[in-house]
Amino acid sequence: MLELPVSRRLLVVDPCDDCHQIVPGLRHIGWEVDSCELDAVNDRSCDVGLIRLQPFHLERPEAVKDMISRSGTEWIAVLSPDTLQLKTVGDFVCEWFFDFHTLPFDVSRVQVTLGRAFGMARLRGRSTDPIESAGHELLGESRAIRDLRKLLGKLAPTESPVLIRGESGTGKELVARTLHRQSQRHARPFVAINCGAIPEHLIQSELFGHEKGAFTGAHQRKIGRIEAAHGGTLFLDEIGDLPLELQANLLRFLQEKHIERVGGSQPIPVDVRVLAATHVDLEAAIINGRFREDLYYRLNVLQVFTAPLRERHGDMAMLANHFARFYSQETGRRPRTFSEQALVAMGNHDWPGNVRELANRVRRGLVLAEGRQIEPCDLGLETRQAPSLAMGTLEDYKDRAERQALCDVLQRHSNNLSLAAKVLGVSRPTFYRLLHKHQIR
Structure with a gap:
């Protein structure tokens, strides 16, 4: 069976006369060529891009950066000799473009460069497909993450409380948001409260709200977080850090389904689904008298465990590439790939901070990387020899x-x-x- 030729789509942005002149020759060798202005790029798709880079593009580089990031492909800059002399053009082209050509065109060189860019774009596309095609935020294809997605699909439609357990940085809030997004309450509020981040003297007012004049400084009524979640989902993060007095108030709300604002006397019915998360051993906290056993059983109806990153074999490179693309706009640099040495260093690291630590190290790597790829030193990781193992059979x-x-x-x-x-x-x-x-x- 004959193999059909691969379609190759070229988009020429802000074309000049020289660009128009080479189009027939490119079409003759199999390129499908389209052109448009920079403002219309989002409505087009392409395999490789060519842009006539002019001084006004360099005056608003964010528009060009956004175009390149959104397209997910390789771009080639076309420069006049005058534009090439501008002070800022060198760093900008080296950072964001696959290659560049000066006018007038060397047609044979253009054809070779387009072919190389097309090949690189296809390789880059294959490496990013699993993330781009994911219809959820829980990224990865390890057994742990696939089992987690399957479990959340079962738990999301229910109204039962869920206790989410796992180490810090493993994505417990992400699990809670996924449960909310897949539930019948998805169109209603999702309100997250970090029980360990609110000062103890303010937490009751934050959770339950207060009436005007309830205490010094209460100049007007305030709706608490629990009431703000009415009809939706209430996520209590780090529930193990909630003071004992507030644990009693929370238990009363879970039993009676209504609250009273601080300084108020009227019960206010509130309908929420409660999700809670913790990285501490609640069973030990109960034994030590730091957590109420009756509240534990109210929250621990259904349970979810988030796996640490070191146990998610095969997900490391996918997540690292995702964060490289995600943070590229913030750092003002083009997404970079990771060298073989960087992948090995990431595989050897224990990741005590889990996915949050990976995100932060990739963020750092994007800023510090000097070459086309992120190296171990950019991530703050050094390659090391495997430790010697005890003798065995x-x-x-x-x-x-x-x-x-x-x-x-x-x-x-x-x-x-x-x-x-x-x-x-x-x-x-x-x-x-x-x-x-x-x-x-």
Whole structure:
């Protein structure tokens, strides 16, 4: 069967006469060429972009940066000799463009550059597809995250309270927002309260509100967070940090479904679904007298555990690339990929701060990176040799090597298990058997 030629779409932005002159030749060799002004780029799609970069573009670079970031492809700048002499053009082109050409065009060189840009755009597109196509915010394809998404799909339609447990930085609030978004209450408010971040003398007023004149400084009535969530979802983050006195008030609200504002005497009915999260051991807190047992059982009707990042084998590169794209606008730099050494360093790191730490390190890496790729030193991670292991049987060594090989290949090819199996030189069924044996994914 003959293989159909791959469609190659080129978008020329703010074209000049020289640009128009090379279009027929490009169409002759298979390019589908379209053109538009910069303001209309969002309505077009392309595989490669070409923009006639002029001084007024450099005066408002945010518009060009936004165009490149949104397109998710490679762009080539076209510069006149005069524009090339401008002070700011060098750094801008090096940071945001795949390549550049000066006028007049060297047609053969343009064709080669377009071909290379097209190839790079396809590679970049394949690496980002899993994130762009995800219809949810819980990113990843590890077994832990797939099981979590499946569980949330079951829990979201219910009205029962959910206790979300996990280490700091594992995305407990993200889980709560997903439960709300997939519930029948999705069109109503989602109100999050960090019980450990509000000063103790203000927390009752923050939760329940107050009437005018209830205390010094209460110049007008204030609606509390619980009342503001009426009809929607109330998320109590770090519930283990809630003072005991407030725990009693919260328990009364959960039992009676109404509140009283501070300084008020009229009960106010409030309809909310309550989600709570904690990274502390509530069972131990109950034994130590720091958490009410009756409140624990009111909140712990359904339970969700968020896995630490070190157990999400294969998700590291996907999440790192997601954060690189997400923070590129904030840092004013184009999204960068990660070197092989950076991926290895990330795989060796323990990630005590979990996904939050990964996001912050990638943010740092975007700012510090000097080359096309982010290196370990940009992330604040150094490559290190694996620690020496205690002596064991030959079978122990084989198991450790087998598991390490699986984790390493998933780190690079988590979105293509057929390729992962091929890299290891095993069949796909054998690959799945090994994953199951080592309880990975």
